[in-house]
Amino acid sequence: MIPKRIQIFTFLAALLLAFFSCQKENIDSSKKAKNDTEILKLISKADKFYNSYKNTDSAFFYYNKARTYCEPKEDAKHYIYCMYYMAEIQQAQGDFQGSIKTANETFPFLSQIKNSNYVWNIYSVLGRNYYFTYDYPTAIYYYSKAFILSTDRINKLEAKNNIAVIYIKQQKFDKALPIFLSISKEKIVKENPENYSKTLDYIGYCYYKLKDPKALSYFESSIKLKRQVNYNDGLGRTYYNLAEYYHNKKDPNLVMKYAKLSYENYTLSNNTDDRLLALKFIAENSSNIESKKNTLIYIKLNDSIFVARQKAKNQFAKIKYDSKKEKDENLKLKAQKIKNELRLAKQESKNIASYVIIILALSLIVFLYFFLTVRANQQKIEATYQSETRISKKLHDELANDIYHSMAFVESRNLTSEENKSQLMQKLDDIYSRCRNISKDNTPFLDCQNYKASLKEMISGFNVSSINLLINGLDTISWDKIDKTKKTAVYRSIQELLVNMKKHSNATLVAITFKEHNNVVMINYTDNGKGIDTNKMVLKNGLHNIENRIHDIKGELEIHSDSGKGFKVLIKFPS
Known part of the structure; x- marks a missing residue:
C-alpha cells in the first residue's frame, strides 16, 4: 500500500503540472491571437496598396511581411493568399521565374485549404507564367488542374479559355475554335x-488562320463592343489581328492603318509588351527611312522595359531576402539566449566542454591538413590541363574569329582598292605571325593606343549589304582609362557575337549600344535574328567563351532571347 505522504506529494506534483500546462496554453493562445491580428493588419494594408493605390512595390512588401508571420502548417489560408499576390505582382513585372518559385512554395500546404478558389489562383498564376515563358504543355497542365476544381463557373470558363489561347499559340486553330464558340454561347x-468581345476576337482570329471569310465579321463585331466600353487594350489586339489579316491579303495601306491603330491603343492602355510588338510590326512593314526611325524607337523602348523589369526583379528579390534575413537573425537571438541559459545552468560541465572543443579543434586541423593537401594535388592536375588546353582555346577564340573577320572583310570591301588590299594583307600577316608564335604563348593583340579605331574597324567589317549595323555611344566611353585586359575581353566578346550572328542568326538588323554610368560600362547587343530558346540554351563554344571572358574581368553577362524573336546580350563590367 502506498504511504499517505507519497500520495499527497504525487497529487500536489500533478496539480502543479496541470497548472503550468494551463499557463503555457494560455500564453500560447494569447501569442497566437496577437500574431493573427498582426497578419490580418498587414494583409489589409497590402490589399489597399494593391487594389486602391495600384502601388505594387508597397503591396509586395506588406504581403511578404505578413507571410513571414504565418506558420503555413497552422495557417495555410493566409500564407497561400499572400504568396499568390506576391506571385501575381512578380508576374506583372515580368519576373516569371521568380513568380513560379513563389507559387511553388505553396504546394506543400494546398491540401490543407478547403476553399478551392485559393488553389485555383495558384494553378492559374503558374499557367500564365509557363505561357509567358513559352512552356505551353506545362501551362496546359496547370490550367487543366484549375479547370477540374470545384469553383465558380466564371473560373472554369477562364481556365477553358486559357487552354484555347495556348492552342492558338501552338497553331492548333481547329482545336481552339470549338472551345471559343462554346464559350461565346455562355450567358455569363x-x-x-x-x-465577350475578347472571345469574338479569338473566334475571328481562328477563322482567319483557317482561311474562313467569316473572320472579318467577328473582328468587326469585336471592335464595335470594345469601342462601346472604351476597352483600349482589347482594341489594340483586334487591330493587330486585322493588320495581320490585311498583310496576308497584301493590302499595305490597311496593314499600316491597323498596325498604327494597334500601337496607339496599346499606348493608351499602357501595355508595353504588346505596344512593342505592334511597333516591331510597323517597322517591318515601313519604308527604309521610316523603318530605321521605328527601329530606333523599338530599341529604346525595349531597353527601357528591360531596365525597369530588371530593377523590379532585384527589388522583389531584396525584399524577400531582407525579410528572411530578419527572421534568421531573430532565430539566432533566441538560440543565443537559450545557449546562455544553458551555460549558467551547467557551469560544472565547462571543463568537459573545453576538452571537447580542443579535441574538435585538433580534429579540424588534421582534416584541414589532408583536405588542403588533396586540393593542392588536384589544383596541380587542373593547372596542367589548363596549360594544355590554352593553346587550343586561343586557336578558336582569336585566330578562328580573326580569320572569319578577314573573310567578312573580303565580302564587304572592294579588293581592287590598294588600301583595302593592304589592310587585308596586314590582317593575314598578323594571323601568320601569331600562328608561328602561339606555342610560345606570346600572341599579340590589337593596338591599344588606337583601341577605339580598331574596335570600330572590326565592327564595320560585318556591315555588309544584307546587314544593317547600328553603333551608338562608342565614343562616350573613356577607353584610355580602361586596362588592356578588359579592352581585350570586350573586343573578343563583340567579335564573337558578330561572328555567331553572321553564322547562325540570319539577322538583318544589329544594334550595339555603349554606356558608362557610375564607373560601370554597359554594352547592349541586339539583333532581329531567329534567336534561341533560353530555357533550352546550353552555353557552348562562342557563348561559353564570352561568358568566361566577361567573368574573368569581374563582369556580368545576361542573355535574353526567344525563338523567332531576336537575340539580346547585356555585358556589364567595372571600368
Whole structure:
C-alpha cells in the first residue's frame, strides 16, 4: 500500500503540472491571437496598396511581411493568399521565374485549404507564367488542374479559355475554335462586354488562320463592343489581328492603318509588351527611312522595359531576402539566449566542454591538413590541363574569329582598292605571325593606343549589304582609362557575337549600344535574328567563351532571347 505522504506529494506534483500546462496554453493562445491580428493588419494594408493605390512595390512588401508571420502548417489560408499576390505582382513585372518559385512554395500546404478558389489562383498564376515563358504543355497542365476544381463557373470558363489561347499559340486553330464558340454561347460571358468581345476576337482570329471569310465579321463585331466600353487594350489586339489579316491579303495601306491603330491603343492602355510588338510590326512593314526611325524607337523602348523589369526583379528579390534575413537573425537571438541559459545552468560541465572543443579543434586541423593537401594535388592536375588546353582555346577564340573577320572583310570591301588590299594583307600577316608564335604563348593583340579605331574597324567589317549595323555611344566611353585586359575581353566578346550572328542568326538588323554610368560600362547587343530558346540554351563554344571572358574581368553577362524573336546580350563590367 502506498504511504499517505507519497500520495499527497504525487497529487500536489500533478496539480502543479496541470497548472503550468494551463499557463503555457494560455500564453500560447494569447501569442497566437496577437500574431493573427498582426497578419490580418498587414494583409489589409497590402490589399489597399494593391487594389486602391495600384502601388505594387508597397503591396509586395506588406504581403511578404505578413507571410513571414504565418506558420503555413497552422495557417495555410493566409500564407497561400499572400504568396499568390506576391506571385501575381512578380508576374506583372515580368519576373516569371521568380513568380513560379513563389507559387511553388505553396504546394506543400494546398491540401490543407478547403476553399478551392485559393488553389485555383495558384494553378492559374503558374499557367500564365509557363505561357509567358513559352512552356505551353506545362501551362496546359496547370490550367487543366484549375479547370477540374470545384469553383465558380466564371473560373472554369477562364481556365477553358486559357487552354484555347495556348492552342492558338501552338497553331492548333481547329482545336481552339470549338472551345471559343462554346464559350461565346455562355450567358455569363455575353453579359460582360469585355470578355465577350475578347472571345469574338479569338473566334475571328481562328477563322482567319483557317482561311474562313467569316473572320472579318467577328473582328468587326469585336471592335464595335470594345469601342462601346472604351476597352483600349482589347482594341489594340483586334487591330493587330486585322493588320495581320490585311498583310496576308497584301493590302499595305490597311496593314499600316491597323498596325498604327494597334500601337496607339496599346499606348493608351499602357501595355508595353504588346505596344512593342505592334511597333516591331510597323517597322517591318515601313519604308527604309521610316523603318530605321521605328527601329530606333523599338530599341529604346525595349531597353527601357528591360531596365525597369530588371530593377523590379532585384527589388522583389531584396525584399524577400531582407525579410528572411530578419527572421534568421531573430532565430539566432533566441538560440543565443537559450545557449546562455544553458551555460549558467551547467557551469560544472565547462571543463568537459573545453576538452571537447580542443579535441574538435585538433580534429579540424588534421582534416584541414589532408583536405588542403588533396586540393593542392588536384589544383596541380587542373593547372596542367589548363596549360594544355590554352593553346587550343586561343586557336578558336582569336585566330578562328580573326580569320572569319578577314573573310567578312573580303565580302564587304572592294579588293581592287590598294588600301583595302593592304589592310587585308596586314590582317593575314598578323594571323601568320601569331600562328608561328602561339606555342610560345606570346600572341599579340590589337593596338591599344588606337583601341577605339580598331574596335570600330572590326565592327564595320560585318556591315555588309544584307546587314544593317547600328553603333551608338562608342565614343562616350573613356577607353584610355580602361586596362588592356578588359579592352581585350570586350573586343573578343563583340567579335564573337558578330561572328555567331553572321553564322547562325540570319539577322538583318544589329544594334550595339555603349554606356558608362557610375564607373560601370554597359554594352547592349541586339539583333532581329531567329534567336534561341533560353530555357533550352546550353552555353557552348562562342557563348561559353564570352561568358568566361566577361567573368574573368569581374563582369556580368545576361542573355535574353526567344525563338523567332531576336537575340539580346547585356555585358556589364567595372571600368
